[in-house]
Amino acid sequence: MTYDKAVIAAFVDGELDDLTARRIEREAAADAALAAEIARHRALTDRLQRHYGPVVEEAIPGELLKLLARAEADAPAPTVDTSLAARREAKRTRFAPMHWGAIAASLVLGLTLGTQPWQAPADVSTDGGALVASGALATALDTQLASNQRADAPVRIGLSFRDRTGRTCRSFEGTALAGIGCRSDDGWTLERTMPGSRQAIYRQAGSGELAAAAAAMMAGDPFDDAAERKARAEGWR
Amino acid sequence: MRFEEQLIDILPRLRRFARGLAGSAADADDLCQAAIERALKSQGQWQQGTRLDSWMYRITRNLWIDERRASGRRGVHAPIDEAAVQIAGDDADSVEAGTLRGDIDSAMARLPDEQREVVMLVLVEGYAYREAAEILDVPIGTVTSRLARGRDTLMLLLGEAA
Numbered sequence: 001m002t003y004d005k006a007v008i009a010a011f012v013d014g015e016l017d018d019l020t021a022r023r024i025e026r027e028a029a030a031d032a033a034l035a036a037e038i039a040r041h042r043a044l045t046d047r048l049q050r051h052y053g054p055v056v057e058e059a060i061p062g063e064l065l066k067l068l069a070r071a072e073a074d075a076p077a078p079t080v081d082t083s084l085a086a087r088r089e090a091k092r093t094r095f096a097p098m099h100w101g102a103i104a105a106s107l108v109l110g111l112t113l114g115t116q117p118w119q120a121p122a123d124v125s126t127d128g129g130a131l132v133a134s135g136a137l138a139t140a141l142d143t144q145l146a147s148n149q150r151a152d153a154p155v156r157i158g159l160s161f162r163d164r165t166g167r168t169c170r171s172f173e174g175t176a177l178a179g180i181g182c183r184s185d186d187g188w189t190l191e192r193t194m195p196g197s198r199q200a201i202y203r204q205a206g207s208g209e210l211a212a213a214a215a216a217m218m219a220g221d222p223f224d225d226a227a228e229r230k231a232r233a234e235g236w237r
Numbered sequence: 238m239r240f241e242e243q244l245i246d247i248l249p250r251l252r253r254f255a256r257g258l259a260g261s262a263a264d265a266d267d268l269c270q271a272a273i274e275r276a277l278k279s280q281g282q283w284q285q286g287t288r289l290d291s292w293m294y295r296i297t298r299n300l301w302i303d304e305r306r307a308s309g310r311r312g313v314h315a316p317i318d319e320a321a322v323q324i325a326g327d328d329a330d331s332v333e334a335g336t337l338r339g340d341i342d343s344a345m346a347r348l349p350d351e352q353r354e355v356v357m358l359v360l361v362e363g364y365a366y367r368e369a370a371e372i373l374d375v376p377i378g379t380v381t382s383r384l385a386r387g388r389d390t391l392m393l394l395l396g397e398a399a
């Protein structure tokens with residue numbers, strides 16, 4: 001073996017230039033000791049990543065979300081700035097809610113147009129101008145428990161909570177649509193909507209935004225398993 | 238996207254980094270909470286266009302080091318350097334007996350802080366050496382040597398030595 005440990009480590013960490021990396025790969029094919037050393041380094045990285053990886057999937061504690069939601073609510077009003085850049089920024093900011101609304105509307109349109117008699121009903125319908133959940137989405141919001149949902153469920157339920165007006169609300173994420181539905185007499189009114197996981201480009205922004213929106217609407221803590229079950233038994237009232 | 242929303246996007250990864258540094262979930266979330274508070278307070282110091290994740294990792298790491306130094310002075314934890322000495326001294330017996338083999342948490346806990354943070358940043362969080370060096374504000378050579386020592390110790394403790 002002609003490489004010292006630092007070079008092997010750098011190789012495993014992806015820090016070498018392509019030429020050197022290819023040379024090491026080639027030599028490892030014929031040099032068992034080198035191959036073993038590479039494997040040993042890789043095994044450690046794999047083990048660490050497997051050990052710490054699940055932390056990323058954990059639900060973010062309510063206290064941390066609340067801290068951020070409170071900061072967002074307390075954010076000072078934008079100062080008046082007449083520069084061109086500031087005006088552009090202001091315009092962009094004002095446009096943002098409309099932008100999401102437009103995406104949601106086009107999704108609804110797409111879902112409606114896509115509905116054929118032989119297909120399941122669309123997940124969203126309109127009721128007096130408000131978006132309400134229907135079909136599989138309404139069923140998921142009615143019945144699915146966050147603590148007990150199948151890994152391949154088409155709609156994932158996130159947080160369930162009571163909002164400041166006393167309604168029970170639940171955040172959800174599907175392939176086409178994600179958002180927050182709040183229960184009223186007529187069903188689940190969609191308070192927030194954004195593109196779902198299929199729109200991969202929005203995905204990363206989306207889940208954070210959804211969590212922030214939920215935290216901002218929340219009165220008290222999100223439901224734990226028992227509270228979620230109880231709320232379901234009581235029809236989410 | 239708003240500053241707070243960007244922070245929420247980073248939070249899952251930041252919690253993982255904090256877990257690696259602090260060891261326990263409760264300590265890690267305390268650390269995250271302190272880091273968020275610090276970030277919100279010094280929001281003005283973050284430059285738009287630079288990476289918010291690196292900035293947050295730096296804040297978290299600095300808070301952790303401050304905390305460790307403070308508790309070290311209070312005599313709660315062993316001084317930072319003692320862990321390294323210990324590892325050199327009692328390796329063979331306990332490793333041979335399998336008491337430490339396979340337990341990543343206790344192996345990580347025995348690394349000196351400055352090695353543990355490099356191991357987390359490069360091997361778990363996937364930062365390049367240069368990025369890790371920027372987060373920690375040390376030269377790249379320091380990152381690679383700490384990483385090498387950390388790796389050696391972990392392989393020894395976890396029973397992955399050849």
